[in-house]
Amino acid sequence: MNKTLLLLLCIGLFACNRTNTHQDKNFIDYENCIKKPMDEIPPELLGEKKYVLLDNNNPDCFLNFISKVITNNNYIFILDPNLYKIAVFDNKGKAITTIGKRGQGPEEYLSITDFSIDNTGNIYFIDGVLDELFIFDRNFKFKERKKLPFEADILHVLDNGNILWGLCSWNEKACKGMKTALTDEHLNIIHSAIKYDEYFDPSYMISWYKFIETEKHIIYNQPIDNNIYIFNKNGEFKEIINMDFGDANVPDEHKIEIERNWNEFKNYCLLQHYTVATENIIAGALKKHQNTMPFIYDRKNNISYEGEGHNRTIYSVATGYNNSQWITYIENSDKNTEYPDSVNNHIEKEGMVLCFQHLE
Numbered sequence: 001m002n003k004t005l006l007l008l009l010c011i012g013l014f015a016c017n018r019t020n021t022h023q024d025k026n027f028i029d030y031e032n033c034i035k036k037p038m039d040e041i042p043p044e045l046l047g048e049k050k051y052v053l054l055d056n057n058n059p060d061c062f063l064n065f066i067s068k069v070i071t072n073n074n075y076i077f078i079l080d081p082n083l084y085k086i087a088v089f090d091n092k093g094k095a096i097t098t099i100g101k102r103g104q105g106p107e108e109y110l111s112i113t114d115f116s117i118d119n120t121g122n123i124y125f126i127d128g129v130l131d132e133l134f135i136f137d138r139n140f141k142f143k144e145r146k147k148l149p150f151e152a153d154i155l156h157v158l159d160n161g162n163i164l165w166g167l168c169s170w171n172e173k174a175c176k177g178m179k180t181a182l183t184d185e186h187l188n189i190i191h192s193a194i195k196y197d198e199y200f201d202p203s204y205m206i207s208w209y210k211f212i213e214t215e216k217h218i219i220y221n222q223p224i225d226n227n228i229y230i231f232n233k234n235g236e237f238k239e240i241i242n243m244d245f246g247d248a249n250v251p252d253e254h255k256i257e258i259e260r261n262w263n264e265f266k267n268y269c270l271l272q273h274y275t276v277a278t279e280n281i282i283a284g285a286l287k288k289h290q291n292t293m294p295f296i297y298d299r300k301n302n303i304s305y306e307g308e309g310h311n312r313t314i315y316s317v318a319t320g321y322n323n324s325q326w327i328t329y330i331e332n333s334d335k336n337t338e339y340p341d342s343v344n345n346h347i348e349k350e351g352m353v354l355c356f357q358h359l360e
Contacts, residue, residue, distance in 0.1 A: 063078060093354075
C-alpha cells in the first residue's frame with residue numbers, strides 16, 4: 001500500500017469516528033402538559049389555510065401518495081416514492097414536469113427515497129436501490145450521478161454546498177453504526193454524528209422520516225427515538241430535545257423486534273414521520289396508542305394541540321414543513337363540509353389538494 005493511499009484511509013477513518021459528544025438536552029414533559037384539540041389552536045401559532053389544487057390533467061404528474069413537499073423558486077416539488085417520481089407544479093398547482101426518468105440508462109434511476117434542493121435550484125435525490133446520488137439542474141435537466149460512500153435514507157443540501165445525510169441502520173459502508181454524516185459536494189466525508197444504539201430494529205421502519213429545516217436550524221428525528229436532534233445550518237450537531245411520554249414511552253426491549261411486539265404499541269406514544277422544533281413550537285405527528293395524529297406543542301405555554309387520531313397511517317397529516325409553512329394534503333377520500341367548495345369539487349374529480357399554513 002503506497003503512502004498516499006494509507007494517508008487517505010487514515011483521514012477517512014478519522015472523519016467517520018469524529019462523533020460529536022455534545023450532551024446538552026432539553027426535556028419536554030409531554031405526558032403532563034395541557035392537551036387541547038387542534039381546532040382550538042390560536043391563530044398566532046397556526047395561520048390561515050391556503051389551498052393549492054394540484055392539476056390532475058397531466059398523467060406524468062399523477063400522484064397517489066405524498067411523502068415530501070418543497071417549495072422553491074415559485075415551483076412546488078412533490079415526492080411520491082410509491083410511484084418513484086418527483087413531480088413539479090407551479091405555485092398555482094399547474095403540472096409542469098417530473099424530474100428524470102425511471103429505467104436503467106446512464107441518466108435513469110430505479111427508486112427515489114428522498115430529495116433536496118440547493119440554493120441555486122439544483123435538485124438532488126437518493127436512489128436507494130443503486131445507492132447513488134442523482135443531480136439535476138434548475139431547468140430539470142440531468143447533470144450527474146455519483147456513487148454514495150454509504151447507504152443513506154435521507155439528505156439535506158446546505159447553503160454552503162455540503163450535504164447532511166441520514167444513514168440507514170443497516171449501512172455496512174463508510175460511517176457504519178452512525179445515524180448522520182456530513183460530506184462536501186464531492187461526497188468526501190467531513191464527520192459523522194449520533195450513534196445507533198442496540199435498541200433498533202433494522203428490519204422494520206415504523207414510518208417515513210426526513211430532515212426539517214427551520215429558520216435557524218436543521219432538525220433530525222428517526223422513529224423510534226424520543227430525542228429530537230438539532231443541527232446548525234452548517235450541519236454541526238448542537239443539542240437534543242427529549243420528548244418524554246412518561247409511562248407511554250416505548251420500552252427499549254420493544255424497539256428491537258417491533259413486529260413481534262406490535263400489539264403492545266397500543267399502550268405507547270412516540271414521534272412519527274418528522275418533527276419540527278423552533279423556539280416557540282414542537283410539531284409533527286404522533287403514533288399515540290396506535291393512532292396517528294398531528295400535534296403542535298406550544299413551548300411557551302406548555303399546551304399541546306392534538307388533531308384527530310386515525311387507526312391507519314395517515315400521511316396527509318404529516319406531509320412536511322418548508323419555508324415556515326406547515327404542509328398537509330387532502331385526497332379524494334377526505335371530503336369535508338369545512339373545506340371550500342372549490343376544494344371539495346376538486347377532490348370529487350380525484351384531484352389532490354395541498355394545504356399551507358404559517359407556523360414558526
